[in-house]
Amino acid sequence: AQKITQTQPGMFVQEKEAVTLDCTYDTSDQSYGLFWYKQPSSGEMIFLIYQGSYDEQNATEGRYSLNFQKARKSANLVISASQLGDSAMYFCAMREEGSGTYKYIFGTGTRLKVLA
Amino acid sequence: GAVVSQHPSWVICKSGTSVKIECRSLDFQATTMFWYRQFPKQSLMLMATSNEGSKATYEQGVEKDKFLINHASLTLSTLTVTSAHPEDSSFYICSAERDRSPYEQYFGPGTRLTVT
Numbered sequence: 232a233q234k235i236t237q238t239q240p241g242m243f244v245q246e247k248e249a250v251t252l253d254c255t256y257d258t259s260d261q262s263y264g265l266f267w268y269k270q271p272s273s274g275e276m277i278f279l280i281y282q283g284s285y286d287e288q289n290a291t292e293g294r295y296s297l298n299f300q301k302a303r304k305s306a307n308l309v310i311s312a313s314q315l316g317d318s319a320m321y322f323c324a325m326r327e328e329g330s331g332t333y334k335y336i337f338g339t340g341t342r343l344k345v346l347a
Numbered sequence: 348g349a350v351v352s353q354h355p356s357w358v359i360c361k362s363g364t365s366v367k368i369e370c371r372s373l374d375f376q377a378t379t380m381f382w383y384r385q386f387p388k389q390s391l392m393l394m395a396t397s398n399e400g401s402k403a404t405y406e407q408g409v410e411k412d413k414f415l416i417n418h419a420s421l422t423l424s425t426l427t428v429t430s431a432h433p434e435d436s437s438f439y440i441c442s443a444e445r446d447r448s449p450y451e452q453y454f455g456p457g458t459r460l461t462v463t
Contacts, residue, residue, distance in 0.1 A: 339389070
């Protein structure tokens with residue numbers, strides 16, 4: 232069963248507007264971490280934001296915020312004031328921490344295009 | 348921030364030959380390293396988890412005899428693609444985890460392998 236689901240293969244947003252990238256997850260672990268990474272065309276994976284399963288407040292990192300709804304098992308990424316440089320692939324990932332393996336599972340990604 | 352390097356960044360080899368890819372953590376010790384494979388426009392698929400001084404743990408469907416992983420030191424893990432075939436052409440990305448802290452996973456820039 233797919234554990235990380237990103238239902239938006241592609242998204243467009245106008246420059247300076249906000250955009251939400253969806254991510255839902257499935258796990259039976261009580262302890263897990265949720266991550267968002269940006270992958271520009273160069274291929275490097277850039278860490279954006281992290282949310283721990285026990286964190287009560289939504290994570291924020293500059294223009295990035297994570298809308299964490301634990302009961303719905305969703306961890307959507309919100310990018311405010313979009314910039315042209317935000318155009319890239321965005322991956323949601325989960326690290327299950329209960330089994331002791333700490334491996335990461337990635338979603339299929341969302342390609343974001345910021346329009347001038 | 349922590350830096351992970353990969354060498355080579357790209358390689359072209361003939362079918363039947365072996366290729367070694369190095370992953371180094373430059374300014375921290377990595378007890379765990381991960382190897383991923385990414386096909387064009389697809390997500391990262393975890394191939395194996397590599398722990399220093401022990402055998403790698405391979406994901407289901409990954410041939411351990413074809414993808415040899417060696418984590419000889421706390422700063423170096425290598426992936427050797429043996430008897431490469433065109434279907435092994437892909438983007439290989441490693442990541443290194445410094446410790447079990449939340450977002451202490453750092454990605455290398457990736458290696459693009461083309462088998463002709």
